[in-house]
Amino acid sequence: xxxxxxxxxxxxxxxxxxxxxxxxxxxxxxxxxxxxxxxxxxxxxxxxxxxxxxxxxxxxxxxxxxxxxxxxxxxxxxxxxxxxxxxxxxxxxxxxxxxxxxxxxxxxxxxxxxxxxxxxxxxxxxxxxxxxxxxxxxxxxxxxxxxxxxxxxxxxxxxxxxxxxxxxxxxxxxxxxxxxxxxxxxxxxxxxxxxxxxxxxxxxxxxxxxxxxxxxxxxxxxxxxxxxxxxxxxxxxxxxxxxxxxxxxxxxxxxxxxxxxxxxxxxxxxxxxxxxxxxxxxxxxxxxxxxxxxxxxxxxxxxxxxxxxxxxxxxxxxxxxxxxxxxxxxxxxxxxxxxxxxxxxxxxxxxxxxxxxxxxxxxxxxxxxxxxxxxx
Numbered sequence: 001x002x003x004x005x006x007x008x009x010x011x012x013x014x015x016x017x018x019x020x021x022x023x024x025x026x027x028x029x030x031x032x033x034x035x036x037x038x039x040x041x042x043x044x045x046x047x048x049x050x051x052x053x054x055x056x057x058x059x060x061x062x063x064x065x066x067x068x069x070x071x072x073x074x075x076x077x078x079x080x081x082x083x084x085x086x087x088x089x090x091x092x093x094x095x096x097x098x099x100x101x102x103x104x105x106x107x108x109x110x111x112x113x114x115x116x117x118x119x120x121x122x123x124x125x126x127x128x129x130x131x132x133x134x135x136x137x138x139x140x141x142x143x144x145x146x147x148x149x150x151x152x153x154x155x156x157x158x159x160x161x162x163x164x165x166x167x168x169x170x171x172x173x174x175x176x177x178x179x180x181x182x183x184x185x186x187x188x189x190x191x192x193x194x195x196x197x198x199x200x201x202x203x204x205x206x207x208x209x210x211x212x213x214x215x216x217x218x219x220x221x222x223x224x225x226x227x228x229x230x231x232x233x234x235x236x237x238x239x240x241x242x243x244x245x246x247x248x249x250x251x252x253x254x255x256x257x258x259x260x261x262x263x264x265x266x267x268x269x270x271x272x273x274x275x276x277x278x279x280x281x282x283x284x285x286x287x288x289x290x291x292x293x294x295x296x297x298x299x300x301x302x303x304x305x306x307x308x309x310x311x312x313x314x315x316x317x318x319x320x321x322x323x324x325x326x327x328x329x330x331x332x333x334x335x336x337x338x339x340x341x342x343x344x345x346x347x348x349x350x351x352x353x354x355x356x357x358x359x360x361x362x363x364x365x366x367x368x369x370x371x372x373x374x375x376x
Contacts, residue, residue: 010361010363011357013264018296020036020293026277026278028285034286034287035279036288038297040294040299040300043291045276047266047289047322047324048324050077053271054077054269055081055267055324057269068211069211070208071202071204072084072211073085073088073212073324074216074324075208078323081324082323088327091187092331097330097334098334100331100334103138108131108342111127111131112343116376119374121372122371122372123372123373124222124226124369124370127225127339128226129151131221131222131339132222133151133218134147135217135335139186139187139213139217140186141184141185141186141187149168151218153168153214159360159362168211169207172210172211173203176203213328216326219367220263221262221332221336223365224257225340226368228252228253228340229373230260230368230371233351235306235307238309246341248309249337253337255311257295257316258296258314259296261366263318264292265291265292266288268287268288269287270282270283319332349376352372353372353374355372357371
């Protein structure tokens with residue numbers, strides 16, 4: 001993207017957000033033709049006003065993972081969206097999510113026990129990645145022996161790599177056929193058996209569910225955990241405060257969601273001519289809502305560039321807004337609470353190693369590829 005503003009950086013997009021939000025809060029990028037939205041109120045509207053901003057229009061259909069996502073919750077509008085969401089919500093009721101806490105605690109204990117005596121680890125490889133992958137894989141009913149490829153596949157979807165996406169789609173297509181023949185006590189079997197108005201989900205919709213749940217269920221939580229450590233590195237006083245007072249942990253998680261949002265942007269298409277921020281966006285135009293910019297908007301968040309675990313209120317948009325509010329938000333918050341609580345208990349004097357960090361090559365998902373840390 002070429003503008004006269006500060007250069008966009010995957011590692012630190014926030015100065016670029018600040019400049020655009022102040023000078024051109026709703027603007028059309030001449031290179032891509034994309035309308036970009038930076039201010040909190042405008043981003044919130046873009047995410048929640050589905051009659052004006054469609055999640056469904058312009059989405060491709062096909063057999064690979066990227067196209068299967070076009071048949072999933074994230075890429076549909078009402079009334080189909082309501083029907084699909086009501087199906088999968090049955091697996092993520094507050095009671096069912098709470099019931100996962102002992103298993104999450106067991107996994108956290110296993111992962112930390114493997115590294116606790118070493119004084120160092122790659123926080124992502126050894127902890128923040130495997131934890132949410134195992135949790136979502138167990139919910140879906142995926143064999144433990146098949147988890148090895150998940151990181152590569154979900155990275156492929158996030159970065160737009162077609163070969164990994166095709167592999168992932170083919171894997172889930174085989175798994176769906178296996179569950180059709182031999183149902184189990186898992187979410188995939190439940191979705192196969194479920195009916196909407198007397199009709200079963202087709203293979204493409206089932207694929208979309210599987211891929212969305214796996215990618216969203218691991219990428220976002222992995223980056224929430226790692227980004228919280230980066231927030232603590234930036235604000236060591238906040239780390240000391242939460243170590244001394246665990247009542248600040250829920251607020252720490254919400255502030256990390258705001259300050260280093262795991263999802264930085266969401267795509268929509270204008271479903272009609274829309275006046276947004278004084279700009280007329282023509283029907284059919286692609287629109288990118290910059291969640292990461294909205295969550296640093298000083299009009300909504302006083303001292304927006306300060307990491308404050310006691311921030312109240314904290315109406316961040318990290319999980320979206322409106323009908324597309326993230327279905328897995330309660331699970332992500334639970335995993336983060338259990339995981340970070342254990343990290344604070346068991347890894348004293350936690351420090352991010354002094355080494356260059358490589359950002360994930362995506363304008364959607366925000367995080368780093370690896371995060372070496374020392375402790376003890």
